[in-house]
Amino acid sequence: MSRRDDLEEQALKLIIDKGTDGILQSAMWRKLKASSREGSRICLRLEAKNLINRERELSKGRWTYRIFFKKRLITIDSLLEIPCMFCDNTYRCELDGEISPAACVPLTTWLFSFEEDPESS
Numbered sequence: 001m002s003r004r005d006d007l008e009e010q011a012l013k014l015i016i017d018k019g020t021d022g023i024l025q026s027a028m029w030r031k032l033k034a035s036s037r038e039g040s041r042i043c044l045r046l047e048a049k050n051l052i053n054r055e056r057e058l059s060k061g062r063w064t065y066r067i068f069f070k071k072r073l074i075t076i077d078s079l080l081e082i083p084c085m086f087c088d089n090t091y092r093c094e095l096d097g098e099i100s101p102a103a104c105v106p107l108t109t110w111l112f113s114f115e116e117d118p119e120s121s
Ligand code: SF4
Pocket: 083, 084, 085, 087, 088, 089, 090, 093, 099, 100, 101, 102, 104, 105, 106, 107
């Protein structure tokens, strides 16, 4: 793994660990021992991959960005929304079977619900 990919992975882990608090860009670069130039490039790549968003913030008299993980973290509640969790056909459902996820209306409806709300995927 290249230093760039390694830093990108470390940055993403750090951002995910900070959860809804997010992390200041400058604090992140310090933790990763990256230059601001390297840091900015990593941010641009993560933004291009739609993994993070940045919010402008005044910190110690200087404008910077707070970085947040964009994807919703998996919670127990989100798992309970999956139709298969409480389906009576779970043990009979097979891709090539008579009961199949390919023809399942509740599963299809649930999957398409993410198209209406891209933030929830
Ligand atoms: S795909 Fe549909 S039928 Fe199959 S287990 Fe999930 S909810 Fe049940």
